[in-house]
Ligand SMILES: Cc1cc2nc3c(=O)[nH]c(=O)nc-3n(C[C@H](O)[C@H](O)[C@H](O)COP(=O)(O)O)c2cc1C
């Protein structure tokens with residue numbers, strides 16, 4: 147009898163917990179479905195994870211100053227990035243090896259982001275899906291391709307051209323991976339990859355590389371060697387200059403053409419990048435880098451409107467999105483919450499995450515008296531030190 151009651155109450159608790167209301171609920175649900183090692187890989191960061199934590203906490207240091215009586219019957223969250231319309235200013239950050247989390251992996255996201263929700267997503271160079279899989283999942287829709295600094299630029303060129311054919315509209319240059327920071331304990335360093343998992347874009351790059359080598363009469367190399375050998379720590383701003391040739395002449399078929407994005411501020415703007423993502427890689431590279439929201443305004447001021455500015459790191463609520471936009475971001479990118487969503491419920495879970503954030507943003511905008519993205523102004527957000 148008691149056993150039965152216990153079982154019933156367990157079922158009941160599970161059913162209640164199953165309908166996530168916010169991103170914290172989705173994180174809890176993901177925690178139930180992932181192994182500790184994989185969870186550590188996703189949630190982890192550099193060193194003592196002070197930057198990981200600060201990215202999230204910093205948003206709480208900003209307060210909202212609402213306007214009232216402003217007719218918010220229709221709240222419009224649509225905007226543009228690089229001339230492309232998006233339904234709301236919340237995009238998906240590039241993240242490696244998503245089949246680690248769920249068999250849908252990366253293919254969950256283009257369907258959700260590009261096709262169903264009408265926003266943008268970034269595909270990591272270390273994606274576990276191939277460009278073909280991404281394209282067949284979402285032939286239309288806004289997709290950016292993230293590349294790292296590599297030694298052999300001819301293969302990067304092949305990748306970018308292949309990306310162009312497959313409908314990618316922007317290149318994100320990972321300027322923050324001069325070296326790839328390993329996490330600090332063995333447990334955190336090694337997620338458990340499904341044995342059948344392949345890194346689709348690295349496979350493409352390796353095939354291109356071996357073609358070049360064969361044409362030059364050299365022996366082919368294997369993936370292990372290739373992935374160790376190709377990342378290039380010697381790169382300087384010349385690399386950004388090199389990318390300029392894709393901007394926009396090589397990509398002529400789109401309204402606003404293909405663009406490229408990189409991180410850092412004044413030099414990048416002076417070199418003519420189209421956008422900057424203010425990012426500390428979710429606290430996974432340089433420990434004790436400041437929280438991204440704390441430096442956003444500075445960077446926006448530095449580039450003086452020469453390029454668009456986006457931000458990622460620690461965005462977990464609609465309020466966070468609102469604050470980033472008020473402080474000058476054109477859009478935000480979201481990382482871990484999407485992986486939690488995919489872990490919890492594949493494609494539908496990723497959609498749920500974007501849905502929650504979008505709805506929260508609308509509520510914040512209504513209560514703050516900003517019926518459109520253009521109405522979100524700097525004066526609506528202030529650092530809490532203002533009041534003390
Ligand atoms: C598991 C994981 C893998 C990531 N892989 C990449 C990657 O391959 N390339 C890249 O440019 N950024 C990568 N990032 C960084 C994200 O693009 C983004 O900067 C970060 O996740 C944003 O912070 P948030 O997770 O707090 O939203 C990764 C982040 C996580 C959590």
Ligand SMILES: *[C@@H]1O[C@H](CO)[C@@H](O)[C@H](O)[C@H]1NC(C)=O
Pocket residue numbers: 367368370371
């Ligand atoms: C890959 O190539 C390297 C360098 O030639 C070699 O040392 C290594 O044993 C190879 N690994 C595999 C798995 O074949």
